[in-house]
Amino acid sequence: xxxxxxxxxxxxxxxxxxxxxVLRVILELDxxxxxxAIPVIGHLHRGVEKLGEARTYLQNIxxxxxxxYTSAMNNNLAYCLTVxxxxxxxxxxxxxxxxxxxxxxxxxxxxxxxxxTHALDIGAMTLYFYCFREREEILDMFEMTSGQRxxxxxxRIGGLMNDLPEGFLERLKKFVDNFDAHVDExxxxxxxxxxxxxxxxxxxxxxxxxxxxxxxxxPVLRGSGVKFDFRKAxxxxxxxxxxxxxxxxxxGDCYDRYLVRLEELRQSNRILKQAIKMLPxxxxxxxxxxxxxxxxxxxxxxxxxxxMQFKLASGGFTxxxxxVYASVENAKGxxxxxxxxxxxxxxxxxxxxxxxxxxxxxxxxxxxxxxVADVVAVIGSIDIVLGEIDR
Amino acid sequence: MNxxxxxxxxxxxCKSLITEAFMGIDIPTFVVEPDSLLEFMKYIKKMPQxxxxxxxxxxxxxxxxRAKRFELVYHIFSIKNAVRIRVKxxxxxxxxxESVTSIWRGAEWLExxxxxxxxxxxxxxxxxxxxxxxxxxxxxxxxKEFPLxxxxxx
Amino acid sequence: MxxxxxxxxxxxxxxxxxxxxxxxxLWPMTFGLACCALEMMVxxxxxxxxxxxxxxxxxxSPRQADLLIVPGTLTKKMLPYVLxxxxxxxxPKWVIAYGACACSGGIFNTYNVVQGVDKVIPVDVYVAGCxxxxxxxxxxxxMLRKKIEKETLKDRV
Numbered sequence: 001x002x003x004x005x006x007x008x009x010x011x012x013x014x015x016x017x018x019x020x021x022v023l024r025v026i027l028e029l030d031x032x033x034x035x036x037a038i039p040v041i042g043h044l045h046r047g048v049e050k051l052g053e054a055r056t057y058l059q060n061i062x063x064x065x066x067x068x069y070t071s072a073m074n075n076n077l078a079y080c081l082t083v084x085x086x087x088x089x090x091x092x093x094x095x096x097x098x099x100x101x102x103x104x105x106x107x108x109x110x111x112x113x114x115x116x117t118h119a120l121d122i123g124a125m126t127l128y129f130y131c132f133r134e135r136e137e138i139l140d141m142f143e144m145t146s147g148q149r150x151x152x153x154x155x156r157i158g159g160l161m162n163d164l165p166e167g168f169l170e171r172l173k174k175f176v177d178n179f180d181a182h183v184d185e186x187x188x189x190x191x192x193x194x195x196x197x198x199x200x201x202x203x204x205x206x207x208x209x210x211x212x213x214x215x216x217x218x219p220v221l222r223g224s225g226v227k228f229d230f231r232k233a234x235x236x237x238x239x240x241x242x243x244x245x246x247x248x249x250x251x252g253d254c255y256d257r258y259l260v261r262l263e264e265l266r267q268s269n270r271i272l273k274q275a276i277k278m279l280p281x282x283x284x285x286x287x288x289x290x291x292x293x294x295x296x297x298x299x300x301x302x303x304x305x306x307x308m309q310f311k312l313a314s315g316g317f318t319x320x321x322x323x324v325y326a327s328v329e330n331a332k333g334x335x336x337x338x339x340x341x342x343x344x345x346x347x348x349x350x351x352x353x354x355x356x357x358x359x360x361x362x363x364x365x366x367x368x369x370x371x372v373a374d375v376v377a378v379i380g381s382i383d384i385v386l387g388e389i390d391r
Numbered sequence: 392m393n394x395x396x397x398x399x400x401x402x403x404x405c406k407s408l409i410t411e412a413f414m415g416i417d418i419p420t421f422v423v424e425p426d427s428l429l430e431f432m433k434y435i436k437k438m439p440q441x442x443x444x445x446x447x448x449x450x451x452x453x454x455x456x457r458a459k460r461f462e463l464v465y466h467i468f469s470i471k472n473a474v475r476i477r478v479k480x481x482x483x484x485x486x487x488x489e490s491v492t493s494i495w496r497g498a499e500w501l502e503x504x505x506x507x508x509x510x511x512x513x514x515x516x517x518x519x520x521x522x523x524x525x526x527x528x529x530x531x532x533x534x535k536e537f538p539l540x541x542x543x544x545x
Numbered sequence: 546m547x548x549x550x551x552x553x554x555x556x557x558x559x560x561x562x563x564x565x566x567x568x569x570x571l572w573p574m575t576f577g578l579a580c581c582a583l584e585m586m587v588x589x590x591x592x593x594x595x596x597x598x599x600x601x602x603x604x605x606s607p608r609q610a611d612l613l614i615v616p617g618t619l620t621k622k623m624l625p626y627v628l629x630x631x632x633x634x635x636x637p638k639w640v641i642a643y644g645a646c647a648c649s650g651g652i653f654n655t656y657n658v659v660q661g662v663d664k665v666i667p668v669d670v671y672v673a674g675c676x677x678x679x680x681x682x683x684x685x686x687x688m689l690r691k692k693i694e695k696e697t698l699k700d701r702v
Contacts, residue, residue, distance in 0.1 A: 014626050017575045017605045021582070022623055042523035043623040044579055047539075047655030049508075050532060054539050062652065069580035085416060113583070132590035139587075150580060150676050212470065215446040215497025226470070233473040324416050325466055325477065327447075338464065340452055353448040353466070361500035387579055390523060524657070525622055532656055541656025 007035050012375070014043050020117060021386030025363070025375065032371045037364045044390040052350030056316030057083055057157060060350065064337075065151035067352060068388040071110035071331045073102040073142075076155035081236055082326040082337040083157045087319055089291060094282045095159040096238035101172070101275045102145075102154060103237070103328070104268040108179075109138045110331035111261050111268075115186060118258070118380035122199050127189055134182055137175050144168055158292035159285030169276065176272050183265050191259070200254035204366050204378035207252055214362040217355045218333025220382055223260045224252035230329035241278070242271050254381040261383075291317050316345030325353075332356050332383055354388040392440055394419055394474045400441070401476075405431060420477040428480050429489040435467065435476065436494055443467040443476055446491075449501035451482075451509045455535045459483045461511055465491070487512040490519075508533035560697050567611075567637060568690040570599040574610035576630070579617025581644035581676040588679035598686050607633040612689075613666075614682070618646035619659045631666045639693070641685050642668045645675045 007028040014022040022043035028036040048063050055063075064079040065072040077099055084091065091099075116131035139149040144165050146154040154161050190196045206216075208224045221228060229246045231239045247263035249256025285292045293312055294305035321343040327336025333355025340349040359382050366382075367375050392400070398419035402412050408431045411422035423431050435443040447466040454460050459481035468475050482488055490513035491498045502513045503522040510531040513519055520526060530537055577585065589595045589603065604610040607630045619627060631640075642662050645651035648671045650660030662668060669692060670685045 014623060015574075015576055015607075015630055017603075022578055042521075042525075043620060043626075044618060045523040045620060045622065045657050046618055046653040047532065047657050048653075050537075050539060051653065051655055066580055066652075069583060129591045132587060133592070136587070136590075136592050149678065150583060210496075212444050213496050215495060217445070228470055233470075234475075322416060325418065325448075325475065334447065336448065336466075338448065338450060338466065349450075349452045351448070351450045351464075357500060357504075358446075358497050361497065365496075537656070539655055 005030060010372075017121070020379065020384055023360075023379070023384065023386055023389075025379075027372065027375065029372060032373075034367050034370055034372060034375060037367050037375060039360055039363055041360070041386070041389055044386045046391065048391045049350055049352060052347055054346065056345050057319060057347065058312070058316060060347070061153050061156065062151075065153050066387060067354070067391060068110070068330060068332065068335065068356070068385045069150060070113045070385055071106035072151045072153075073106040073155055074110075074328055074330045075335060076153060077103050077237065078326065078328040078330070078335050079337050080155050080157050081328065082324055082339050083319065085326050086322055086324045086339060086341060087157075087288075087291060089158055089286050089288055091159050091237075091286050092283050093238070093280050095284045095286075097275050097279050098160060098164060098284065099155055099237045100239065100242065101272060101279075102142075102152075104271050104275070105138050105141065107331045108265055108268050109135050111265050112138075114261060114331075114380075114383045118377075118383075119190065121376050121380045122196065124190065124193075124196065127186060130182070130185065130189075134179070137171075141168060141171055141175070144171070156285075156292075158288055159283075162296075163284050169279075172272070173276060176269055176276065179269050180266065183262060183269075187262060191262075197255065199373075199377055200258060200381070202251075202253050202255075203370065203374045204254045204381055205252050206362065206366050210365070211252070211362075214365070215358040216333070216362060218330070218359065218383075219257055219260045219264065220333070220359055222247065223249035223257035225250055230327060230334055234327075236326070236328060242274050244268075244271050254377050257381045318343060318345050327353065330355060332385065332388070333359060335388070352388075352391055354391065356382075356384045357389045360384050360389060392472050392474070397441060397469075397472065397474055397476070401435065404438075405434060408434075415477060418475050418477055420479065422479045422481075425480050425482060425486075425488045428478075429491065429494075431478065432465075432467075432491050432494050435478075440472075441469060442471045443469045444495075445470055446495035446497045446501070447475065449491075449498055449505060451505050451511060451533075453509065453533065453535045457481075459486075461486070461509055463488060463505065463511065467495075482511055485510065487514055489514050490516040492516060507531070510534070556698065563698060564694050564696055568693040571612045571639070571686065571689070572602050572604050572610050573600055573612040573614050574607055574630070574634070575603045575605050576613060577616055578619065578623070579644075579646065581616030581647070584676045584679050585614060585616045585643065585682060588682045593679040593683060595683065595686070598683070598690070600686065607631075608635065610634060611638050612641065613638065614641045614643050615647040615662045616643040616676075618651060618653055619662045619665075620657045621659060622657065624659060624665060627662070628665060639669045639689055640666055641670045641672065641682075641689065643672045643682060643685070644677060645673060648673060651675060 010027045012025040014024045024040040026038040064075040112131040112135045116128040119127040142152045143149045146152040211224045227248045244267045247260045298305040319341045323340040325338045327334045336353035338351040342348040408427040445468040447468045452462045461482045465478040507521040647662045672685045
């Protein structure tokens, strides 16, 4: 006689050390084995898309920082690329290279947080302190550019907020020279560690076809063997001039995703070294007075520039009618903006495409049949940020 | 195939399904009727030269002055050709459209979000319920008449 | 009178000892809502060492914690959970509202955001910033310690 199986419902609630923010996962367990996992999101839904319709294009840059707050400048870049595409504006070469520098530094910062928290969840606490030590240096550099550590809003529509400050390049050179040795340090701690291998090898498997079917992008897709990166496939901001490899995994499990992200750290460092060498001189803002603030010295000395700045800052600038979609390769995957403009100074519709949202939707599919402890490893290896998922 | 070639191929193959076709700012855009949506989506995924296999985004835009006020916008990406395509369809208030989860599983949560924010329902969706707001929330926040600060009692 | 003044000395000395114990071992709870949580984690790391205040043990369970740092935006969906966590914490407990969103809703004045965590739970120290630097969190802890020094046993059983 078949008995109906009774499952235990466990709420891995919104407050939990391992959920990387306010994620709730309702687990239906058969002993230790997961029968069903239902993620519940929306605990950080701040209404950024609706707020975007009520703010000018310039004010919306600030919201873009706070979405994927681990790598803020990548989000700035996505938003600014979208609006620039809509306005038909091309930024100067110096601005393109500096944007690449900032995007890669943000990618390194985001991967360092991923490594620190993923290792902390699984139990390796030492790495937390090592990774945050490097991240502090990156945040200090961000603070030099715009005064803000975590949410710089340094990349603006038409270029940048201002040119690189003095001393930035020396600090960057020092960071870049030391960073490869640090990544080797992390590898000696984890890669051949039997506990790490037991917790991550074979755990959280997803095949390449399933990953594409679920719309997954980023290191999760690459860990399953698909050699695809938006920086190479649809290059933006001058990425076609840089040489870098796309690391790919073979087994599609947590261990391969870990190896992919470690190698991405090295590749980002490689891009930074090239960027320092090829940084051209010149202006950092496009010559479009309707979009870009005038230079500070002119504003303080010249009445026309003062009026221009006042008009741009208070009323906002108008953007031609149309719709556009543009995306960047964020540390987590494809991060894009879809903006519909009706010709006024506020967007008519500002839609944010978040890769973590789609990556997380595959979680029930990935963890079905694994153990409870593996759910923690899988959430860490998918690498989610609730700010981006909930907007 | 680049985006221009893809645009011409789809335009000639699917003449019966498409109502409008134009090249947006470098991305082919097609407007289809809600009834032909599923067939059109199956075609662009299954055709070997096109192979639009990565669902990027599903969203909606609210034009309250139109009779069919919601314009559903699908962005799909082809890994093979590195080209993106935009497909639009128009739906009236309270209307419903076929779900594309049978073609791309990644559409599941994206369609749930459109339902949550706009109130558009999807036929044959495996699990259509609210995703960002509470399940018993009465309103659909991204509709244009919903105020930014919301209503007091919600 | 004579006996009461002796009792006065005993109770104030007892206050001092108890407050010294409490302020030197504030145990926060792992409660990260949004971006400010990252700066809170940085405060716990090696450069801005929070463990010099006795606070490096971030407890996962509210029953073992006595400090609730609220970093990040509080939304209406998250509200019942915050209330439940606050009620599960045993006395004595203190709350630091860290960041502009926790103090007053921040830049998000929308339909799903509670405009300040002090609308639902009593807050002891407010830290402004978006996000505030980790040094600001350490200053908030120093201010909280000064506040705890002035408490008497009558305030908190």
